[in-house]
Amino acid sequence: MSPVIQLLAAGRTFRQGPDEYAALRPATVTIDRGQYVAVTGASGSGKSTLLNLITGVDRASQGSVRVNGTALEMLGEGALARFRGASIGIVFQFFELIPTLTALDNVVLAMDLVGTVPPRARRARALALLSDMGLANHVFRPPGRLSGGEQQRVAIARALANDPPILVADEPTGNLDRANGERVTALFDRCVADGRTVIVATHERGGLDRYHRVLRVEDGQVMESGMAEGAP
Numbered sequence: 001m002s003p004v005i006q007l008l009a010a011g012r013t014f015r016q017g018p019d020e021y022a023a024l025r026p027a028t029v030t031i032d033r034g035q036y037v038a039v040t041g042a043s044g045s046g047k048s049t050l051l052n053l054i055t056g057v058d059r060a061s062q063g064s065v066r067v068n069g070t071a072l073e074m075l076g077e078g079a080l081a082r083f084r085g086a087s088i089g090i091v092f093q094f095f096e097l098i099p100t101l102t103a104l105d106n107v108v109l110a111m112d113l114v115g116t117v118p119p120r121a122r123r124a125r126a127l128a129l130l131s132d133m134g135l136a137n138h139v140f141r142p143p144g145r146l147s148g149g150e151q152q153r154v155a156i157a158r159a160l161a162n163d164p165p166i167l168v169a170d171e172p173t174g175n176l177d178r179a180n181g182e183r184v185t186a187l188f189d190r191c192v193a194d195g196r197t198v199i200v201a202t203h204e205r206g207g208l209d210r211y212h213r214v215l216r217v218e219d220g221q222v223m224e225s226g227m228a229e230g231a232p
């Protein structure tokens with residue numbers, strides 16, 4: 001079993017006036033390659049803080065966060081951004097698409113920023129990814145002319161643009177109706193079947209049996225809440 005993500009007593013505190021507030025208490029967690037992991041917990045429990053440390057969007061206040069053996073705290077801002085771009089696809093709760101660009105250009109831009117896909121291949125790859133998400137007829141629309149479910153699928157296509165081995169999604173179905181939520185969840189299932197490591201924060205209590213593993217966050221404390229039989 002090869003660990004792809006390791007938190008070693010990694011925590012995050014925020015200063016509140018003279019006090020320190022632990023949004024995430026020091027947690028030691030190992031996630032293996034190919035695992036499908038749900039992160040659950042009440043609003044404000046620390047799910048986003050945990051995901052932000054894993055993705056390097058935020059830095060731990062203490063401990064170490066390792067992705068594919070690289071300690072993120074050892075990287076400077078530029079190196080961290082490059083490492084993140086190539087290793088981790090991130091799907092944000094509120095999509096975070098660029099409103100002035102078409103769906104196609106949002107996906108191409110992700111490749112431009114990382115630079116591992118050859119320039120001449122980027123447009124065709126973006127078109128293929130968007131078609132794969134069922135958006136072949138919408139590629140020239142800006143996000144404002146797409147439904148929430150369509151925008152989320154553009155965001156997933158963008159997250160996959162650089163073919164990252166790890167996909168992290170923060171409540172990706174939180175703003176979608178049931179049908180769109182199920183469609184997006186099925187896309188994550190497929191990413192796991194393709195061999196990616198997928199980590200999804202979710203408020204939902206149902207539907208957790210699809211995951212290999214459920215991490216529960218309560219008051220900033222990460223707990224193992226169950227590992228299904230046959231998990232990798």
Ligand SMILES: Nc1ncnc2c1ncn2[C@@H]1O[C@H](COP(=O)(O)OP(=O)(O)OP(=O)(O)O)[C@@H](O)[C@H]1O
Pocket residue numbers: 014022023041042043044045046047048049050
């Ligand atoms: N930048 C920050 N400065 C101060 N406190 C913060 C900051 N970011 C998060 N927090 C606090 O840390 C705690 C955990 O927040 P976090 O966003 O991780 O929760 P969450 O479980 O993702 O919530 P939700 O389900 O509502 O998205 C909250 O009390 C929040 O107010």
